[in-house]
Amino acid sequence: MKKFGIILLVLPFIYLASACEDDDLETTGIDPFFRMQFINADSLSSLDELIAVIDESIDMIDDSLVFYDTLNDGTDVAEDIERLNTEKTSLNSEKSEFNSIKAVIESGSVVINSITSSTGVEAKIPGIDSATIFSVPLDPSADFSDFEISLAGTLYDLQTTYTRNTRVDNDQRIIEVEALDLIVNSSVFDSLELTYEDSLSNNSIDAIVTAYF
Amino acid sequence: MRLLQHISSLLVISLCYTTSVAQGELAIASDSSNLALDSTRIKVREGLFITLDYGKLATFVSDSESKFAISVGFQLANRISPEIQLGYASVSPQNAFENGTYESKGFYSRIGVNYLIPFDNTNMFYAGLRYGLSLFEDEGVYEISSDIFETFSDDFGEQDQTATWFEIVLGSEKKLRNEKVYLGGQFSLRFANSRDKFAPIDTYAIPGYGRTLDKSVPALNLYIKYLF
Numbered sequence: 001m002k003k004f005g006i007i008l009l010v011l012p013f014i015y016l017a018s019a020c021e022d023d024d025l026e027t028t029g030i031d032p033f034f035r036m037q038f039i040n041a042d043s044l045s046s047l048d049e050l051i052a053v054i055d056e057s058i059d060m061i062d063d064s065l066v067f068y069d070t071l072n073d074g075t076d077v078a079e080d081i082e083r084l085n086t087e088k089t090s091l092n093s094e095k096s097e098f099n100s101i102k103a104v105i106e107s108g109s110v111v112i113n114s115i116t117s118s119t120g121v122e123a124k125i126p127g128i129d130s131a132t133i134f135s136v137p138l139d140p141s142a143d144f145s146d147f148e149i150s151l152a153g154t155l156y157d158l159q160t161t162y163t164r165n166t167r168v169d170n171d172q173r174i175i176e177v178e179a180l181d182l183i184v185n186s187s188v189f190d191s192l193e194l195t196y197e198d199s200l201s202n203n204s205i206d207a208i209v210t211a212y213f
Numbered sequence: 214m215r216l217l218q219h220i221s222s223l224l225v226i227s228l229c230y231t232t233s234v235a236q237g238e239l240a241i242a243s244d245s246s247n248l249a250l251d252s253t254r255i256k257v258r259e260g261l262f263i264t265l266d267y268g269k270l271a272t273f274v275s276d277s278e279s280k281f282a283i284s285v286g287f288q289l290a291n292r293i294s295p296e297i298q299l300g301y302a303s304v305s306p307q308n309a310f311e312n313g314t315y316e317s318k319g320f321y322s323r324i325g326v327n328y329l330i331p332f333d334n335t336n337m338f339y340a341g342l343r344y345g346l347s348l349f350e351d352e353g354v355y356e357i358s359s360d361i362f363e364t365f366s367d368d369f370g371e372q373d374q375t376a377t378w379f380e381i382v383l384g385s386e387k388k389l390r391n392e393k394v395y396l397g398g399q400f401s402l403r404f405a406n407s408r409d410k411f412a413p414i415d416t417y418a419i420p421g422y423g424r425t426l427d428k429s430v431p432a433l434n435l436y437i438k439y440l441f
Contacts, residue, residue, distance in 0.1 A: 026312055030358075119362055119363060137360050139362040173308060174311050175310055177357060
């Protein structure tokens with residue numbers, strides 16, 4: 001019975017000793033962001049023009065081949081037909097190569113040198129979600145974030161506005177600041193396109209901005 | 214929570230232990246005197262008592278919480294024991310928010326009644342009900358870091374908060390060599406009744422009650438009691 005009393009006396013201290021926990025705050029990776037991809041529209045336009053020229057050449061070769069097929073006067077055109085077919089194969093190969101380059105550009109595989117915020121904090125290379133989509137952090141202390149994006153040696157400005165919403169993630173026990181109803185503007189990009197992965201969402205983490213330059 | 218479950222289990226074991234000891238003592242007494250002891254015949258000593266929750270005193274060496282509670286009550290011969298408890302708690306649970314700190318502090322009171330079930334002249338079980346009231350305030354600070362913006366920090370908190378709850382209590386106590394001093398422990402299950410709610414950051418902990426995330430909160434208290 002004495003041991004039982006000792007156990008009761010010691011229990012609170014055992015509890016306190018075991019209740020000591022790591023008190024480091026986890027403050028990273030919880031800031032609001034949106035995702036962005038960059039498409040070189042000028043290059044796409046040039047490639048489309050080149051492909052159109054190749055298509056025209058192939059059409060002309062096809063017309064010539066049809067013409068040679070209609071000749072029944074004993075003229076030897078085999079050598080010409082072979083030359084045209086070789087040229088057509090070469091043009092198709094070139095067209096295929098241009099289409100591959102076009103697909104790469106359309107996928108947004110563009111290297112970003114850096115993203116700088118208007119607050120003057122050191123510029124950093126954004127994290128890469130995939131080979132083509134970049135996470136761009138938003139300022140949790142303001143309803144707007146302005147950026148300068150260095151892309152292929154050229155600086156592009158980008159302005160965003162949004163509505164901040166503070167919430168608690170009860171599962172993770174994290175206090176978050178969400179950025180809702182994101183609006184993007186730029187005076188340098190050719191055009192900007194904003195879409196949400198989830199059509200019912202207005203949260204920036206579901207937004208993908210496609211910038212054409 | 215797991216630790217609390219272990220402690221609760223320990224309390225249950227201790228209750229069983231107390232019961233077995235008490236029943237053993239009864240059996241020995243019965244054998245030696247050939248008297249058929251009936252626990253219903255054991256008289257409860259009447260009188261005023263005070264209890265001190267010594268488990269809470271251990272929190273004064275803790276950085277994360279500081280608690281104190283004292284009770285006053287009266288044991289009646291009919292085994293009814295009304296009791297009122299007053300306490301103060303300041304808690305800073307480190308797992309309240311992963312990216313922030315939190316503190317809740319204030320005074321609380323419980324009023325209720327126990328029904329005493331003595332096993333012999335030294336060991337006693339009891340079951341009871343309580344109504345709790347807490348007047349408190351809370352505050353906290355949270356941070357969000359960014360790769361390209363300054364770290365964002367903001368504070369929150371609410372003054373003059375009120376919360377009430379009900380408790381079911383099961384406990385046991387044993388008289389020590391000093392006839393007036395008892396050592397006891399009790400397990401209680403607390404059920405929230407009313408409280409102020411806030412958005413977007415709601416109250417996390419209520420002094421005297423516990424975490425607000427759960428609809429019921431188990432608790433263990435260890436106390437020393439002086440019966441006048």
